[in-house]
Amino acid sequence: xxxxxxxxxxxxxxxxxxxxxxxxxxxxxxxxxxxxxxxxxxxxxxxxxxxxxxxxxxxxxxxxxxxxxxxxxxxxxxxxxxxxxxxxxxxxxxxxxxxxxxxxxxxxxxxxxxxxxxxxxxxxxxxxxxxxxxxxxxxxxxxxxxxxxxxxxxxxxxxxxxxxxxxxxxxxxxxxxxxxxxxxxxxxxxxxxxxxxxxxxxxxxxxxxxxxxxxxxxxxxxxxxxxxxxxxxxxxxxxxxxxxxxxxxxxxxxxxxxxxxxxxxxxxxxxxxxxxxxxxxxxxxxxx
Amino acid sequence: xxxxxxxxxxxxxxxxxxxxxxxxxxxxxxxxxxxxxxxxxxxxxxxxxxxxxxxxxxxxxxxxxxxxxxxxxxxxxxxxxxxxxxxxxxxxxxxxxxxxxxxxxxxxxxxxxxxxxxxxxxxxxxxxxxxxxxxxxxxxxxxxxxxxxxxxxxxxxxxxxxxxxxxxxxxxxxxxxxxxxxxxxxxxxxxxxxxxxxxxxxxxxxxxxxxxxxxxxxxxxxxxxxxxxxxxxxxxxxxxxxxxxxxxxxxxxxxxxxxxxxxxxxxxxxxxxxxxxx
Numbered sequence: 001x002x003x004x005x006x007x008x009x010x011x012x013x014x015x016x017x018x019x020x021x022x023x024x025x026x027x028x029x030x031x032x033x034x035x036x037x038x039x040x041x042x043x044x045x046x047x048x049x050x051x052x053x054x055x056x057x058x059x060x061x062x063x064x065x066x067x068x069x070x071x072x073x074x075x076x077x078x079x080x081x082x083x084x085x086x087x088x089x090x091x092x093x094x095x096x097x098x099x100x101x102x103x104x105x106x107x108x109x110x111x112x113x114x115x116x117x118x119x120x121x122x123x124x125x126x127x128x129x130x131x132x133x134x135x136x137x138x139x140x141x142x143x144x145x146x147x148x149x150x151x152x153x154x155x156x157x158x159x160x161x162x163x164x165x166x167x168x169x170x171x172x173x174x175x176x177x178x179x180x181x182x183x184x185x186x187x188x189x190x191x192x193x194x195x196x197x198x199x200x201x202x203x204x205x206x207x208x209x210x211x212x213x214x215x216x217x218x219x220x221x222x223x224x225x226x227x228x229x230x231x232x233x234x235x236x237x238x239x240x241x242x243x244x245x246x247x248x249x250x251x252x253x254x255x256x257x258x259x260x261x262x263x264x265x266x267x268x269x270x271x272x273x274x275x276x277x278x279x280x281x282x283x284x285x286x287x288x
Numbered sequence: 289x290x291x292x293x294x295x296x297x298x299x300x301x302x303x304x305x306x307x308x309x310x311x312x313x314x315x316x317x318x319x320x321x322x323x324x325x326x327x328x329x330x331x332x333x334x335x336x337x338x339x340x341x342x343x344x345x346x347x348x349x350x351x352x353x354x355x356x357x358x359x360x361x362x363x364x365x366x367x368x369x370x371x372x373x374x375x376x377x378x379x380x381x382x383x384x385x386x387x388x389x390x391x392x393x394x395x396x397x398x399x400x401x402x403x404x405x406x407x408x409x410x411x412x413x414x415x416x417x418x419x420x421x422x423x424x425x426x427x428x429x430x431x432x433x434x435x436x437x438x439x440x441x442x443x444x445x446x447x448x449x450x451x452x453x454x455x456x457x458x459x460x461x462x463x464x465x466x467x468x469x470x471x472x473x474x475x476x477x478x479x480x481x482x483x484x485x486x487x488x489x490x491x492x493x494x495x496x497x498x499x500x501x502x503x504x505x506x507x508x509x510x511x512x513x514x515x516x517x518x519x520x521x522x523x524x525x526x527x528x529x530x531x532x533x534x535x536x537x538x539x540x541x542x543x544x545x546x547x548x549x550x551x552x553x554x555x556x557x558x559x560x561x562x563x564x565x566x
Contacts, residue, residue, distance in 0.1 A: 006389070006470060009469070009470030009471060010385045010389060010391070010470070013381045013382070013384065013385050013470070013471075013474070014381070014382055014385055014386070016377075016378045016381060016382070017378045017379065017381060017382030017441060017445070018382070018397075020378055020434075020437060020438040020441055021400075021401060021404070021438070021441060021442075023419065023423075023438065024416065024419070024435065024438035024439065025400075025404045025412075025438070025442075026400075027415070027419060028412045028415035028416050028419060029412065029415075031414075031415035031418065031419070032411070032412055032414065032415045035414070035415070042418065083310070086306070087306070087307070087310050090303055090306065090307065091307075095303065097307075101307045101310075101311060103550060103553065104311045104314060104315055105307075105310050105311055105314045106549070107314065107315060107318075107546055107549065108314050108315065108318065110495050110499070110545040110546060110548070110549045110556075111318065111499075111542050111545065111546070112498070112499035112500075112501065112517050112520075112541065112542070112545070113499070113501055113517075114499075114501045114517035114518075114520040114521050114541075115517070115520055115538045115541050115542045116318075117520075117521070118321070118520055118523060118534060118535075118538040119317050119318050119321045119538065120317060122317075122320075122321050122324070122535070123317040123320070123321075127333065127335065128332060128333055128334070128335035129335075130316075130317065130320050133335065163310070163313040163314060164314070165310060165314065166314075167560060170557050170560050170561065171560065171561060174557070174561040194299070215406075219406060219407070219408055220408070222408050223408035223409070223410035223411070225410055225501075225502050226501045226502060226517075229521075230501075230520075230521045244408075244410045244411075244502075247410075247411070247413065247414075248413065251413060251414050251417070256414050256418070259413070259414045260414050260415070263410075263411035263412060263413060263414060263415075264411065265411075266408055266410065266411035267407055267408065267411040267412070270406070270407045270408045270411070271407070274403075274406055274407075
């Protein structure tokens with residue numbers, strides 16, 4: 001299909017993309033894997049086999065980071081995605097005012113982690129934060145410091161993103177828009193109404209969309225960093241630390257090989273998630 | 289009142305209450321902070337009143353005069369605009385041949401780039417830092433523009449390629465028969481045809497780079513190269529010293545992507561659904 005005169009321009013056209021991709025994805029990946037099995041401080045490089053991974057698995061902070069990352073992911077999958085779906089299904093009915101609600105509910109998704117961290121450091125502030133004021137309205141007056149109490153800090157962090165529903169909402173709305181109207185008309189003829197219509201038609205057809213949202217949620221939660229780093233630095237007493245933050249600490253202390261082992265672990269979990277979630281939701285296959 | 293219509297209005301009430309609650313939770317804390325950015329420090333610390341009284345712009349004055357927020361904002365703009373332009377240029381040049389021509393290694397390359405889009409890139413932090421330093425790009429403005437171009441390349445590539453695959457090839461074939469060269473076809477036919485996909489990728493890439501904290505923090509050390517997200521994170525630690533400046537800064541930094549989103553909703557929404565379901 002390629003005529004001989006086209007070879008050179010095609011190669012020239014691909015070159016910048018391939019060069020950038022190789023420099024910032026392929027080479028770093030190769031470096032990451034190699035240095036995971038080494039002691040590396042930027043200058044010295046010594047192959048140490050599985051030592052980094054053994055050390056990581058023996059470190060209780062790693063398990064705390066892994067546990068927290070699972071906790072944040074669970075909040076994403078079991079709170080954020082279902083609520084986002086609910087809002088998406090409601091708004092897809094194009095009820096009055098749907099555009100306004102869609103815009104408002106989507107806005108938090110475009111706000112940066114750093115700005116969101118600042119917003120919530122105000123919101124949770126024990127002295128003048130809005131949260132304690134709201135609780136006081138319901139008779140729970142307190143000066144609780146949500147972010148600096150080991151029993152509440154994780155929940156406070158999860159609370160910053162649990163209600164960012166925009167992404168799931170948008171994906172679900174787009175998927176519903178592609179469902180043929182005839183399906184609903186046929187089901188109505190058979191006597192289905194209201195929520196039963198959604199239970200038996202919309203939800204099964206949303207399998208692909210929901211799977212996509214779950215996967216994207218998991219992939220971003222596995223790398224959760226900004227909000228935790230800025231709000232608590234992983235504290236108090238490592239109660240909010242994530243895998244990404246745990247790796248960043250190793251990098252800061254100059255233990256690049258160890259940091260790379262943590263980075264490899266994050267990528268490996270990402271890969272396993274991509275494969276298993278795609279399979280679980282049979283992503284890519286059309287519904288029915 | 290008959291029963292069906294009563295149930296109807298009850299469910300309408302339930303639906304709108306749910307939506308109102310979702311909207312309140314989504315925007316409440318942010319809106320409160322934006323309002324508070326016009327308060328005096330004394331009012332903020334006393335925690336009294338939702339509305340600013342008295343109304344003051346002192347926070348904004350401080351953000352610019354003391355923290356020099358405009359310099360950070362300018363850097364952020366340079367990175368977001370430069371990185372977006374770089375990513376789109378490189379992605380267009382790569383997406384066209386990879387959508388239209390068959391050659392050895394094509395499918396592998398497409399699969400690798402798509403995989404890179406999905407993997408959590410924070411895992412690559414250490415080698416990225418090392419490579420940027422080795423190339424002399426660490427802590428330079430050009431370095432960050434190049435880095436962001438590379439970071440946003442997979443997303444732009446996937447959006448552009450899937451759009452190209454959905455387009456008919458008639459125009460290009462006609463141009464080929466007329467003797468137009470490869471790059472003329474790219475420039476005069478592909479780029480104009482891809483305008484909707486380019487707009488989509490541009491908006492999403494711009495917002496993602498604008499909002500980046502992780503790599504900006506990892507790859508810059510001097511203040512003159514840092515972006516506004518780093519400035520915000522710095523505010524957090526000196527919170528007690530200038531709370532109004534911090535809130536004014538956060539408001540401005542948030543406002544840019546919010547305005548971009550509200551103005552270009554269609555593109556953002558198209559970008560999310562294209563980048564996620566394809």
